[in-house]
Amino acid sequence: MTQRDRSVVRITLLLYPLGAGAMAVNVFFASLIFSWIGLPVLSTGWSIGVGCLIGAPATWFFARHIRHLMDVADGRTTK
Secondary structure (H helix, E strand, O other): OOOOHHHHHHHHHHHHHHHHHHHHHHHHHHHHHHHHHOOOOOOOOHHHHHHHHHHHHHEEEEHHHHHHHHHHHOOOOOO
């Protein structure tokens, strides 16, 4: 594992609570919108559970983006 990979993992772990919370809110609001077509509204517990599941990959992608921005700011890009 390279230093860059360790940095992405570290950023992911630091931002995971924020990402999981954001995903939980998004899942709940999406269930409210889908209730307009007759689907049930998710409970708070289900929204938090689904948010925790989809929050992990979403936070990892965001951490990779943040690491890329840090590399660009330091002038270490390969492009």
